[in-house]
Amino acid sequence: MLHCALKVxxxxxxxxxxxxNLEKLKEIMYEQKVTSGSYLFWEGDTADKLYxxxxxxxxxxxxxDEGKSFILYMYGDGDLFGQLDxxxxxxxxxxxxxxxxxTIGVIQQKDLETLLWQHGDLAIEFMxxxxxxxxxxxxxxxxxxxxxxxxALCSTLIRLSNSFxxxxxxxxxxxxxxxxxxxxxxxxxxxxxxxxxxxxxxxxGVISMExxxxxxxxxxxxxxxxxxxxxxxxxxRI
Amino acid sequence: MLHCALKVxxxxxxxxxxxxNLEKLKEIMYEQKVTSGSYLFWEGDTADKLYxxxxxxxxxxxxxDEGKSFILYMYGDGDLFGQLDxxxxxxxxxxxxxxxxxTIGVIQQKDLETLLWQHGDLAIEFMxxxxxxxxxxxxxxxxxxxxxxxxALCSTLIRLSNSFxxxxxxxxxxxxxxxxxxxxxxxxxxxxxxxxxxxxxxxxGVISMExxxxxxxxxxxxxxxxxxxxxxxxxxRI
DNA sequence: CAGGCGATGTGATAAAAATCACGCTTTCCC
DNA sequence: GGGAAAGCGTGATTTTTATCACATCGCCTG
Numbered sequence: 001m002l003h004c005a006l007k008v009x010x011x012x013x014x015x016x017x018x019x020x021n022l023e024k025l026k027e028i029m030y031e032q033k034v035t036s037g038s039y040l041f042w043e044g045d046t047a048d049k050l051y052x053x054x055x056x057x058x059x060x061x062x063x064x065d066e067g068k069s070f071i072l073y074m075y076g077d078g079d080l081f082g083q084l085d086x087x088x089x090x091x092x093x094x095x096x097x098x099x100x101x102x103t104i105g106v107i108q109q110k111d112l113e114t115l116l117w118q119h120g121d122l123a124i125e126f127m128x129x130x131x132x133x134x135x136x137x138x139x140x141x142x143x144x145x146x147x148x149x150x151x152a153l154c155s156t157l158i159r160l161s162n163s164f165x166x167x168x169x170x171x172x173x174x175x176x177x178x179x180x181x182x183x184x185x186x187x188x189x190x191x192x193x194x195x196x197x198x199x200x201x202x203x204x205g206v207i208s209m210e211x212x213x214x215x216x217x218x219x220x221x222x223x224x225x226x227x228x229x230x231x232x233x234x235x236x237r238i
Numbered sequence: 239m240l241h242c243a244l245k246v247x248x249x250x251x252x253x254x255x256x257x258x259n260l261e262k263l264k265e266i267m268y269e270q271k272v273t274s275g276s277y278l279f280w281e282g283d284t285a286d287k288l289y290x291x292x293x294x295x296x297x298x299x300x301x302x303d304e305g306k307s308f309i310l311y312m313y314g315d316g317d318l319f320g321q322l323d324x325x326x327x328x329x330x331x332x333x334x335x336x337x338x339x340x341t342i343g344v345i346q347q348k349d350l351e352t353l354l355w356q357h358g359d360l361a362i363e364f365m366x367x368x369x370x371x372x373x374x375x376x377x378x379x380x381x382x383x384x385x386x387x388x389x390a391l392c393s394t395l396i397r398l399s400n401s402f403x404x405x406x407x408x409x410x411x412x413x414x415x416x417x418x419x420x421x422x423x424x425x426x427x428x429x430x431x432x433x434x435x436x437x438x439x440x441x442x443g444v445i446s447m448e449x450x451x452x453x454x455x456x457x458x459x460x461x462x463x464x465x466x467x468x469x470x471x472x473x474x475r476i
Numbered sequence: 477c478a479g480g481c482g483a484t485g486t487g488a489t490a491a492a493a494a495t496c497a498c499g500c501t502t503t504c505c506c
Numbered sequence: 507g508g509g510a511a512a513g514c515g516t517g518a519t520t521t522t523t524a525t526c527a528c529a530t531c532g533c534c535t536g
Contacts, residue, residue, distance in 0.1 A: 093469070120355055124355075141378075180484070417513065419513080429514085430495080430496095433516085437515080
């Protein structure tokens with residue numbers, strides 16, 4: 001049992017929507033249960049849906065010809081994701097893999113378009129949300145390119161703590177079990193490298209493990225390695 | 239002189255706007271001349287403007303504490319860029335450096351917001367544009383993370399050819415002089431590594447140089463290295 | 477409870493990329 | 507046109523990261 005868990009501090013990526021507008025979005029979605037291991041969409045599929053993750057965990061991935069895979073995003077309860085360009089006939093460039101049995105709300109592009117036409121203020125919040133998501137991608141891009149693999153890992157741990165963290169005192173527990181391989185695929189490294197880097201962080205007391213969950217003990221150390229600028233938490237996510 | 243130049247094939251990033259709406263945007267911008275080496279904005283500045291690059295060249299960069307720099311985007315004639323989230327009080331995360339004397343159109347956030355409120359169809363095209371820019375970032379991110387430095391360089395050359403290419407026969411001339419250091423900063427590598435990789439490509443006849451401009455001789459080779467999926471040209475940009 | 481399997485941990489080695497060093501070339505500009 | 511500065515090219519070396527190989531651990535399942 002996780003004796004560290006007290007309160008979920010992780011933020012959603014829908015902070016920019018008002019209650020009202022989030023409600024309007026919820027009215028046009030239909031609920032669906034999806035099972036672990038299945039895919040919401042594949043690269044190449046027509047991108048005509050938006051997804052609201054009511055409960056569960058979903059990752060956005062890309063696989064190379066040699067079978068290496070890259071995890072672009074990982075979403076949790078309350079996150080909105082999917083094709084980011086409404087009104088644009090296009091195709092998914094990534095896969096959406098269900099990591100745990102999940103409940104999602106599906107929004108059809110057509111319905112979203114209608115809603116955006118009807119409610120100018122929702123359209124505006126939607127733009128805010130799109131902008132925020134883009135900045136999230138940009139800052140992650142920077143973190144993963146500029147500070148070597150250790151920097152990429154530290155940035156990822158910080159982002160995981162913002163997305164899925166529960167804090168108690170100065171500790172933050174990441175409430176998602178992650179394998180070394182998953183972490184590796186998030187930063188474009190190998191499992192072995194991640195394993196060694198995590199060992200180093202453990203030796204330094206920067207992180208600890210409890211029950212295969214990662215606990216961040218020294219956030220400042222992590223922030224230092226990837227030159228964290230204390231961006232808003234709803235932007236600094238995984 | 240460039241005897242290869244015949245026709246500019248490079249696309250802008252404003253393909254998703256209709257003539258009419260682009261015109262409306264132009265009406266609310268005011269023209270400004272900026273000189274090489276100056277900055278349109280710095281990280282930390284309030285992000286309250288959108289820029290239309292009428293003529294010139296501007297790059298979006300980030301500098302690390304140790305002085306390493308990373309080039310996130312490079313814009314040319316006809317490109318629109320800047321803070322991507324209207325209606326959102328926020329701060330730039332990157333710098334915009336003027337690479338050559340340029341003429342830009344500046345759009346104030348307030349004016350843009352008014353225009354978006356007034357014209358639903360513009361708002362929708364604006365969302366399309368935001369989505370397109372985000373996908374551009376995502377696909378570049380993937381290219382730079384998944385295929386090693388050679389893959390990153392090949393992807394960058396392809397993107398440069400889409401942004402700034404002029405084709406004649408099967409050759410494509412990149413109409414922007416780039417130093418090895420600039421290319422290095424675009425892919426998170428060192429000047430020396432870029433130099434060696436370019437030499438290799440030259441030996442293989444994949445590229446050639448004329449007058450310090452890069453000419454792509456064998457696009458298929460480049461596409462192969464970074465597993466190009468032939469995304470639309472307005473998305474596959476630098 | 478035994479066997480299997482996915483995950484972890486770690487050494488040895490190889491490959492990739494950065495760093496250092498330095499000479500050469502091109503460009504800029506006074 | 508001459509000198510400085512910026513950029514290029516390339517060896518030698520070091521650092522970083524991946525690859526390979528294998529032992530172990532924990533947990534699920536029959």
